[in-house]
Amino acid sequence: MSLIELKDISRRYGDGDQAVQALYPLDLSIEAGQFTAILGTSGSGKSTLMNILGLLDPPSTGAYWLDGRNVAGLDDNQISEIRNRKIGIVFQSFNLFSHFNILENVCVPMRFAGMPKKAMRDRAGHLLDKMGLGNRLTHRPTQLSGGQCQRVAIARALANNPPVLLADEPTGNLDEKTGQAVIQIFHELVSAHCSVIMITHNPEYEQEVHRAIVLHDGRVTRS
Amino acid sequence: MNFLHTLEMTVQNLACHAFRSILASLGVVLGVGAVIAMLAVSEGARGDSLKRIQTLGVDNIIIRSILTGPNGKSGDSAGKSGLDSYGITTRDLEHISSCFENVRHAVPVRHLHKTIYTNGRSTDLKLMGTTPEFLDVSRSTIAGSRGRWLTDQDSESLSLVCVLGTEAAQQLFGATDPLGKSISAGGFSFRVVGVLANRQGAQMDASSPLENIVYIHYATAKALFGNFLMSPESHRLIQVAADYVYVSVKETSQLPDTVARLRAYLGATHDTEDWMLLVPLELLQQQQATQRMFTIVTGAIAGISLLVGGIGIMNIMLANIYERTKEIGTLRALGGKKRTILLNFMLESMALTGCGGVLGLLLGFVIASLIERYAGMQTIVSPLSVAAALVVSVLTGLIFGSYPAWKAASLNPIEALRR
Numbered sequence A: 001m002s003l004i005e006l007k008d009i010s011r012r013y014g015d016g017d018q019a020v021q022a023l024y025p026l027d028l029s030i031e032a033g034q035f036t037a038i039l040g041t042s043g044s045g046k047s048t049l050m051n052i053l054g055l056l057d058p059p060s061t062g063a064y065w066l067d068g069r070n071v072a073g074l075d076d077n078q079i080s081e082i083r084n085r086k087i088g089i090v091f092q093s094f095n096l097f098s099h100f101n102i103l104e105n106v107c108v109p110m111r112f113a114g115m116p117k118k119a120m121r122d123r124a125g126h127l128l129d130k131m132g133l134g135n136r137l138t139h140r141p142t143q144l145s146g147g148q149c150q151r152v153a154i155a156r157a158l159a160n161n162p163p164v165l166l167a168d169e170p171t172g173n174l175d176e177k178t179g180q181a182v183i184q185i186f187h188e189l190v191s192a193h194c195s196v197i198m199i200t201h202n203p204e205y206e207q208e209v210h211r212a213i214v215l216h217d218g219r220v221t222r223s
Numbered sequence B: 001m002n003f004l005h006t007l008e009m010t011v012q013n014l015a016c017h018a019f020r021s022i023l024a025s026l027g028v029v030l031g032v033g034a035v036i037a038m039l040a041v042s043e044g045a046r047g048d049s050l051k052r053i054q055t056l057g058v059d060n061i062i063i064r065s066i067l068t069g070p071n072g073k074s075g076d077s078a079g080k081s082g083l084d085s086y087g088i089t090t091r092d093l094e095h096i097s098s099c100f101e102n103v104r105h106a107v108p109v110r111h112l113h114k115t116i117y118t119n120g121r122s123t124d125l126k127l128m129g130t131t132p133e134f135l136d137v138s139r140s141t142i143a144g145s146r147g148r149w150l151t152d153q154d155s156e157s158l159s160l161v162c163v164l165g166t167e168a169a170q171q172l173f174g175a176t177d178p179l180g181k182s183i184s185a186g187g188f189s190f191r192v193v194g195v196l197a198n199r200q201g202a203q204m205d206a207s208s209p210l211e212n213i214v215y216i217h218y219a220t221a222k223a224l225f226g227n228f229l230m231s232p233e234s235h236r237l238i239q240v241a242a243d244y245v246y247v248s249v250k251e252t253s254q255l256p257d258t259v260a261r262l263r264a265y266l267g268a269t270h271d272t273e274d275w276m277l278l279v280p281l282e283l284l285q286q287q288q289a290t291q292r293m294f295t296i297v298t299g300a301i302a303g304i305s306l307l308v309g310g311i312g313i314m315n316i317m318l319a320n321i322y323e324r325t326k327e328i329g330t331l332r333a334l335g336g337k338k339r340t341i342l343l344n345f346m347l348e349s350m351a352l353t354g355c356g357g358v359l360g361l362l363l364g365f366v367i368a369s370l371i372e373r374y375a376g377m378q379t380i381v382s383p384l385s386v387a388a389a390l391v392v393s394v395l396t397g398l399i400f401g402s403y404p405a406w407k408a409a410s411l412n413p414i415e416a417l418r419r
Helices: A046-053 A078-087 A101-113 A117-130 A146-157 A176-191 A203-208 B003-016 B017-056 B090-099 B152-157 B166-173 B218-225 B252-269 B278-324 B326-335 B338-374 B383-409 B413-417
Strands: A005-013 A021-030 A035-040 A061-066 A085-092 A164-167 A195-199 A212-214 A218-223 B059-064 B103-111 B116-119 B121-123 B126-130 B141-146 B161-165 B182-185 B190-198 B213-217 B228-229 B237-239 B244-249 B275-278
Touching: A005 A046, A005 B126, A021 A046, A021 A218, A021 B213, A035 A203, A046 A164, A046 A195, A078 A085, A078 A101, A078 B116, A078 B237, A078 B338, A085 A176, A101 A146, A117 A146, A146 A164, A164 A176, A176 A195, A176 A203, A176 B182, A195 A203, A203 B059, A218 B121, B003 B017, B003 B338, B017 B141, B017 B278, B017 B338, B017 B383, B059 B326, B090 B103, B090 B244, B103 B218, B116 B326, B121 B166, B126 B218, B152 B213, B152 B218, B161 B166, B161 B182, B190 B213, B213 B218, B244 B252, B278 B326, B278 B338, B326 B338, B338 B383
Parallel strands: A035 A195, A035 A212, A085 A164, A164 A195, B126 B213, B161 B190
Antiparallel strands: A005 A021, A005 A061, A212 A218, B059 B244, B059 B275, B103 B126, B103 B244, B116 B121, B116 B182, B141 B190, B161 B213, B182 B190, B228 B237
């Protein structure tokens, strides 16, 4: 079985005349160690798909297997645990906690996992070191550049060593050179057998990935 | 996420917004501070008045003679002497001593209104005539090596001897031993035979403390100065057997019954209300009732101030959640459970009110000590009020933080992340 298996997944918001079909039924499977881009214009349904993949939003219909487990029908606690251990999420605007230093930021998912303090701080330091931020552990996000912040966000997403990394427009707030550096990090992760799924509206990134899934008006037009 | 991790995050969150946190808990700080100070003052006042009442003796009944008109009762109806008279009579004293089985002693006291001199120097000490049983009813003692108290032999021989209160001894003779020395009052000279040891501040009525009195035997006083005084209004002599009678009872449990019988007896035998009963036990009960009322009022004020403080906390927490919506969404996206978010915000509000409680406690201590220092009132901060203040302030955080925390935990992660 693939790392991610979607079967007949759809998403509909609201009821009756007000209802909006954000995503029409789709089947999709993503393998471990695959670099996937979900492309589409605004309103194409790519964010809806990402929210479903990230277990932030339940689908209206269909079944979702993640790492061999059917995640449909699980309660909030179970969903939160899976999100914590199996999925790392990187946001366009980084979403770092400005009142924590970057080491504490990276520690947050590990706190949720109940990791001992020393092991947690060691791993966070190691991840930030790998991102080239080993000498800035006590800096606050506000003291860093956009590219550095995004590297902290990636380190945080990788804190619990998840098999899937979801990145929502990860280069959207970065200049081209810094954006390219982020893509390079993703390549390294993929080579370490992590599945990276990147949501983007920029078709240029199609060249960088193993597979591009294109959405338009809630339907997959190419996968 | 375990509790310690949540607590650590809570402390980090609060520390990052220290100023805002202090402002948020200000309502609780002031509320707790005011209540602690009020309770300290009330507790101090209670201790003070209880001490006063207890020095009167809870198993005593005090009968006071009252001059109702300018001349009291007419001489025709009152005494054989033909003088006007008022208050407790010798016959009353005898009746109370002999017919009231629960009465142990009925001790008459006369204030003699004589200036006391020593070595030609006048003092403001009081001269009092009483019987030997006064030592028992006033719970006084004679200082070990300092002579003796008045005895019945003094009455039989009409000895011109006196006993001094400790303060009186100090005023009259300073550091020198007063025993055997003399004082003069009303044209007579009295030899000091003893010094009375009282509890600090003890007094038997609203007059001067026992420490400031010079005591002579009741019979001696009556023989030397008569049992009458000059009416301040009519300038006529009025007869009075005792200004006060201290009645001590055998069984405190039957004290209310004895009081009722005394009232009935005095009511029946006196034409006018020229007597008054002062019952320390009743005063104690009244004091306790007043105290209960004060505690209720203080409790109500505490409740209102904590309510106001709690609403303030709720308001701040709701604003806090609105401001941190995206942060909450991110925490959920990183795997934070609803209950973790709930616990996080609950702990924040409890920490705010708890710290507010501690600061309020310190403020209360400061206010109480300032009141004690500048207003001269005794204040007592009881351990119970300290514990109650801390528990109630943390509970305020728990109660008023529940709704905001529930709201934060119930946020839809996607909507929260969109902010």
